Amino acid sequence: MNIDMIEAAAKRLEGHARKTPLLSSPFLDDIAGRRVFVKPECLQHTGSFKxxxxxxxxxxxxxxxxxxxxxxxxxxxxxxxxxxxxxxxxxxxxxxxxxxxxxxxxxxxxxxxxxxxxxxxxxxxxxxxxxxxxxxxxxxxIKPFDEPQVIAGQGTAGLEIADQAAGHGITKAEVLIPCGGGGLTSGVALALEKHAPDMVARPCEPVGFDDVKRSIASGHIERNPRLTGSICDAIITPQPGDMTFPIMQRLCGNGIAVSDEDCLRAMALAFLRLKIVIEPGGAAALAAVLFHGDEIETDTVIAIASGGNVDPAMFIKALQDFA
Amino acid sequence: MNIDMIEAAAKRLEGHARKTPLLSSPFLDDIAGRRVFVKPECLQHTGSFKxxxxxxxxxxxxxxxxxxxxxxxxxxxxxxxxxxxxxxxxxxxxxxxxxxxxxxxxxxxxxxxxxxxxxxxxxxxxxxxxxxxxxxxxxxxIKPFDEPQVIAGQGTAGLEIADQAAGHGITKAEVLIPCGGGGLTSGVALALEKHAPDMVARPCEPVGFDDVKRSIASGHIERNPRLTGSICDAIITPQPGDMTFPIMQRLCGNGIAVSDEDCLRAMALAFLRLKIVIEPGGAAALAAVLFHGDEIETDTVIAIASGGNVDPAMFIKALQDFA
The missing domain is CATH 3.40.50.1100 (Rossmann fold)
Known part of the structure; x- marks a missing residue:
C-alpha cells in the first residue's frame, strides 16, 4: 500500500467520482475559533466516500x-x-x-x-x-477497508484536499476524519504525507468506540468493548484493520472522541451554515473541530464530512434539538 | 447588458465565489424519466446564488x-x-x-x-x-435583479453550467431556473446563448405567482395579483424586471408553474438523494423536472437549486410529509 496506488486510483476515478468542493462559513469559523473547511463527501455518488x-x-x-x-x-x-x-x-x-x-x-x-x-x-x-x-x-x-485498492480509492480524497487547500494558500492544517476501520483515514494520511507534508490526519470517533484513538496511543490494535450504543453506526467497527493500523500509527496525530450529542449539533450546524446533509458518524470530524478545539493545534482545520445517509427521523431530531 | 459583462464578472468572481458542482442521482433520473443534473447554488457562499x-x-x-x-x-x-x-x-x-x-x-x-x-x-x-x-x-x-452587474454575476452560474455539462458530453438540455425578478434566469440565458446555444433556459415559479411565465406568454410585463400565500418566499416578486424581462422574452422557453407541495417533495428528495438542503423557492426547478415532465422536451435537464436558506421547521415539515 503506497502513494503510487492512490495516484493511480485518482486517474481511474477521474470523471467518475465527484471532486467534492471545500466548503466554509464564517459562522463555523466563529464557533471553532479557527478557520474551518469542510470536505463534503456526503455529496459523493451514493452519499459517501465509499x-x-x-x-x-x-x-x-x-x-x-x-x-x-x-x-x-x-x-x-x-x-x-x-x-x-x-x-x-x-x-x-x-x-x-x-x-x-x-x-x-x-x-x-x-x-x-x-x-x-x-x-x-x-x-x-x-x-x-x-x-x-x-x-x-x-x-x-471487496472488503470495506483492509484492502489496498479500497484504501487507494479513499486516499484520493486526500489528494483533493492537498490540492484544494493549496488553492486557498493553505499548506499547514490538521485534517480531521471520521474513522471506522481506517480506510479513509489511512488513505488520506498517505496522500497528505507526500502532497501536503505539513498537514496531519487525525481520526475522529464516538466516545466509547474509540478503538483507533486507543490503538494509536498504546501502539497496538485495541478493540471496542461493544458495537452498539452509538448513533454513529457508519463508523463503528470492532477494531482498526491490520493494514490500516500501521499506516495510521505511523502518520496520524492523536484521535479525538466525540459524543452523539456533539454529532447531532454538528449536523444541525452543517444544515444551517453549509446546506449539506450529514449522517451522525459522518459528522464526527466537524463535531471535533467545533466542540473539541482544545485538542487541536492548527489555525486551519479541514474536516471531512464522510457521509450523508441518515434517516429522516434522525435528521429531524438533530434539527429539533439543535437548529 | 451583454455576455461580455458576464465573462468579465466570471473573472472577478474567480477564487471568491464557489464553482458549485453538478450533482445527480439515478433515483432522481428514475422519477423524472430523463437524465437530471442539479446545480446546487445552495452551496454557494451565504447559501444562495445571490x-x-x-x-x-x-x-x-x-x-x-x-x-x-x-x-x-x-x-x-x-x-x-x-x-x-x-x-x-x-x-x-x-x-x-x-x-x-x-x-x-x-x-x-x-x-x-x-x-x-x-x-x-x-x-x-x-x-x-x-x-x-x-x-x-x-x-x-445594489438592486436585487434589475441591475446589469448583478445580472452579470448571476450569469456566471450559466457559464459554469455550459462548461460542466460539456464535460459530461451534454450540449442539448433545458435549464430549469427558480425565477423571481429574473436576475438569475436572464443572466443564465445570456450565458447559454453564447456558450451552450442548444440549451434553453426555462423559468420556474410557484402556481399563482407565475408573472414571468405569463409575461413571456403574453409578450409584455404581467404582475402577480398578490405577494403572499406561497412558501416560496425567495422567488415571489411583483413582476419581472424592466431589464430582465426583454432578455427572458427573447431567450427563454415557456415558464413552468409548480405547487408548494411539489417544492416540499423536491426538498425531501434532494435531502434523500443528493444530501443538500434546498429552500422551497430554491426547489422550484427540481420540482418542475421531477413532477412536470410532460412540460419538458429534452432527454437531459439541468435544474438550478438556487438557495438553501430554509427555517428548520419548514425543512422538518418537508421531511415529515414526504421523505
Missing amino acids: FRGGWSALSALDPETRARGVIAFSSGNHAQGVAYAAAQHGAPAVIVMPSDAPKLKIENTRALGAEVVLYDRATEDRDALGATLAAERGLTL | FRGGWSALSALDPETRARGVIAFSSGNHAQGVAYAAAQHGAPAVIVMPSDAPKLKIENTRALGAEVVLYDRATEDRDALGATLAAERGLTL
Whole structure:
C-alpha cells in the first residue's frame, strides 16, 4: 500500500467520482475559533466516500475477473458504494446483508443494481455464506477497508484536499476524519504525507468506540468493548484493520472522541451554515473541530464530512434539538 | 447588458465565489424519466446564488465609490449576498429590512458584517428612508435583479453550467431556473446563448405567482395579483424586471408553474438523494423536472437549486410529509 496506488486510483476515478468542493462559513469559523473547511463527501455518488473505494477496487480488477462479479458484506455505505461502482462497470454485484437491515437500505442497494442476499444473524454464518457464493460464482470479495485498492480509492480524497487547500494558500492544517476501520483515514494520511507534508490526519470517533484513538496511543490494535450504543453506526467497527493500523500509527496525530450529542449539533450546524446533509458518524470530524478545539493545534482545520445517509427521523431530531 | 459583462464578472468572481458542482442521482433520473443534473447554488457562499451578483456588483465599483459603501433593500438572500460580498471587500454595507423580518435573518445579516437598518412597514417609506441614507453617506444602491452587474454575476452560474455539462458530453438540455425578478434566469440565458446555444433556459415559479411565465406568454410585463400565500418566499416578486424581462422574452422557453407541495417533495428528495438542503423557492426547478415532465422536451435537464436558506421547521415539515 503506497502513494503510487492512490495516484493511480485518482486517474481511474477521474470523471467518475465527484471532486467534492471545500466548503466554509464564517459562522463555523466563529464557533471553532479557527478557520474551518469542510470536505463534503456526503455529496459523493451514493452519499459517501465509499464510492471512491468501490470504484477504485472495481476498476483495478482485470476485465475477466470483473465480469464474473464482486461480493461485499455490508448493510451501509460500503454496500451502496460497491453496488453503484459495479453497476457503472457493468459488473454483477452481490451484497450480503443481515435480514433485519433497514428495508430502505436493502431497497436502495437493489435499486443501485446489486443482488442483495439476506442472511439470518442468529442462525447463519455470514462469512461461510459469502465464501460459498464467491466460490460458486467466481466473485471477488471487496472488503470495506483492509484492502489496498479500497484504501487507494479513499486516499484520493486526500489528494483533493492537498490540492484544494493549496488553492486557498493553505499548506499547514490538521485534517480531521471520521474513522471506522481506517480506510479513509489511512488513505488520506498517505496522500497528505507526500502532497501536503505539513498537514496531519487525525481520526475522529464516538466516545466509547474509540478503538483507533486507543490503538494509536498504546501502539497496538485495541478493540471496542461493544458495537452498539452509538448513533454513529457508519463508523463503528470492532477494531482498526491490520493494514490500516500501521499506516495510521505511523502518520496520524492523536484521535479525538466525540459524543452523539456533539454529532447531532454538528449536523444541525452543517444544515444551517453549509446546506449539506450529514449522517451522525459522518459528522464526527466537524463535531471535533467545533466542540473539541482544545485538542487541536492548527489555525486551519479541514474536516471531512464522510457521509450523508441518515434517516429522516434522525435528521429531524438533530434539527429539533439543535437548529 | 451583454455576455461580455458576464465573462468579465466570471473573472472577478474567480477564487471568491464557489464553482458549485453538478450533482445527480439515478433515483432522481428514475422519477423524472430523463437524465437530471442539479446545480446546487445552495452551496454557494451565504447559501444562495445571490452572492455571485453581490460580489459582481461590489467588485465592479471603482474603489472610491466602494469605500463609501453600498445599500440594499432585502430581508432575504440578496441581503446576505451583498452583506458578505461587501465585508469581503472591506466595504460598509447597509441593509434595510422591515422591523418584522425574522430575527434570525436580521442576526445573520449583521453577523456577515452589515449594518441593518429597520423600518416599520406600516408607517415608514422604505425607499425614502433608503434614499436619505444613501445621499447622506454616499452609498451605492445594489438592486436585487434589475441591475446589469448583478445580472452579470448571476450569469456566471450559466457559464459554469455550459462548461460542466460539456464535460459530461451534454450540449442539448433545458435549464430549469427558480425565477423571481429574473436576475438569475436572464443572466443564465445570456450565458447559454453564447456558450451552450442548444440549451434553453426555462423559468420556474410557484402556481399563482407565475408573472414571468405569463409575461413571456403574453409578450409584455404581467404582475402577480398578490405577494403572499406561497412558501416560496425567495422567488415571489411583483413582476419581472424592466431589464430582465426583454432578455427572458427573447431567450427563454415557456415558464413552468409548480405547487408548494411539489417544492416540499423536491426538498425531501434532494435531502434523500443528493444530501443538500434546498429552500422551497430554491426547489422550484427540481420540482418542475421531477413532477412536470410532460412540460419538458429534452432527454437531459439541468435544474438550478438556487438557495438553501430554509427555517428548520419548514425543512422538518418537508421531511415529515414526504421523505
